[in-house]
Amino acid sequence: MKLTGSQIFWTVSTVEIIMAVWLRVSPAIETAKQDAWISIIIAGAIGLAITYLVTHVSLLHPGETLTQFSRKLLGGWIGRIVILPYFVAWFLLSGDVLRSFADFIHLTILDRTPIWILMVMILALAVYLTGISGITGIGRFCELAGPVTFITLILTFLLNAMNTKLLHILPIVGDSSWQEVFKASLPPASFFGESFMLLVLLAFISSNKKVLAKALSSVAFTAIMVLLATVMVLLVFGPYVGMELRFSYFMLVRSINILNFIQNVDVLVIFIWIFGVFAKISLYLFITSYEMAQWLHVKNWKKLMWFCAPAIFFIGLLIPNEETILMIQKFWERIVIPICAIAVPLLLWLMTIIKNKNYQKKIKYKT
């Protein structure tokens, strides 16, 4: 199983863009009002820093996934315990995404379909793709779906150009303080910080060349698209309406009306939403199964898919209401990102440096 550099780029951005554009624009506007776009820029910078950290750590251990090198560095037991938060995070995230997806489709198109059927359908597809081809298939899928997503997003922004009112974005940092602007940057930053999945993904790269640049540019690309979406929502709806909308980007698309002719493009946009969710669920299905196989010393990781897929399904099913989804997002922002994206990678980095020094000392003693 191999991934090329461009597949890394498209995988990370496809998986991140859709969710961030769909779910993170309104929360940012809610806190920072018309300055939400500054918050997104700050969030992008935080995301880049996290990505740099995890890519760097991961590249120190070529060909090894997170579980492999943490066990190598920290020893069998501690190495295993350190990985546990990652499993919690990944399972919760995929369950949450699966549920949000089903809820949204239920709300907009298939209102008489039980939610679990929608979840089973997309999960079955994800099992199929992951089971047949593993990470290579997911990478290829993202290479196709990513550009489609990108073009669709840009197109919807352009088609909305007539609806914009530039004045909506003023005054800059007048109503909200810098404090609020920074505070508003945390929710989107937590979504960009999702790039800590690179700790696993980078084990599969075909060559080490320019991987860092590819990883960083994918997060930058995601941040730019979210930035554009935020600016467009602000320009079309203004801050006060924008913050009340649950899916503000979707509403943006629904207000497209060019010459009474180009209307109702929202149907097309649901496609990219499904693409993004599908890529995300497949990817996390792969990551959790593969890492769990490493964790349990099981040779064939595909067997663990039969545990992970139902686990994701039940987590999605058991989420009782919108409040829980918001709580999971809070949990992700307050606990998962600090531990999984910052603390553990830093620890592993430190251990790598210490081990390398010891190793060099040993070589010196020998010579």
Next chain:
Amino acid sequence: MKKILFVFCLLLFSALSTGCWNLKEPNQRAFIIGVGMDMAEDKELEISSEIAVPAGLGSSQVTGAGKKNTFTVVSAKGKDFMDAGQHIQTELSRSLFYAHRQTILIGQHMAEEGLGKYLDMVVRNPKSELRSVILVVKDGTAKEVIRADPTFDPFISTTLGSQQNALGMKPFYFRMLLCDAFSEGTQPIVPAITADPARGYVYAGSAILDKDHGLKLIGFLNPEESMYDNWIMGKQKDLTVTTSIGKGNETISLVVQSLKHRIQIKMVKHQPQIHISLHGVGSIVENNSSLDPSKDDDLKTIQRKQSQEVEEKVRNLVGKAQHQYKIDIFGIGERMHKQHPRIWKTLKPHWHESFPELPITVSVHLRYRDPGQTNSSL
């Protein structure tokens, strides 16, 4: 065994992925084209829905004979939008479908009571439509207007947006009302229409809603005033100015395009001073006076005279807003908020009281790009 299972799964999923159980054929739906909201005598909400009758649409094109109505209007009272919708449904054999609603009409009584509390459904309901234009019915109920038979199109709802376009305005969509209603300092100015038994439905200027008091109607602007107000607010694309000139009150008309508008705010001793400046470039389309626009002197006279006259009208409008309605219909508060956010915070709580006292000056500059096809008047 494995193959059979695989084929079975494939069949199951192809059946599932069609989503057939969620299907509703168009002939099971009643397409709502427009909706009218009224407040009945007993303070109950009354919704009138204009529903397309597809059978009537086809027959009118093929033959004139056996013409069916293209639409039907069903009204019902209810506690809110959807409650009334339920009552409308009792009269219809097809289920109501909101996604094609083109127009929302608000009856005058409804507007006087305030429509602030009924805005939610239009956005929340995922089957609802955000692209509807919204209008207030002056001196009447939405029910009467929505029943009117339009001249060109099969439905009145589809014509109201085009009518605004034809009048040189940008159509006023529901989304814009939302933006204004939730903004810091723009009072929504909603186009108004009136039902006239002899002439059908007539554009009647705009309704002023007070966003700080539940979007209550506080008055109307006539078509000319709303044209200038729209100009100040950047909602007008072109307009025609006619002035009388010279001794015999001969007239001269100008179609003004490329309209520009600007509101300048100067802070003098912590007191804001407002200057509204309007620019427009256009061409003469009618000249009944003895002046010759191809001569520089005459041209200047015409320009000055017309600018002065428009300036006077805008000044009257400002006076009306400040002294009669006492409400900021020019978005000056919003401009204040954009340019001086900190000062605005102190001004906002009592903006309603301080607005009538504001010193507002107006300047208008009209220029000619094109004198038309003749030199002096024929």
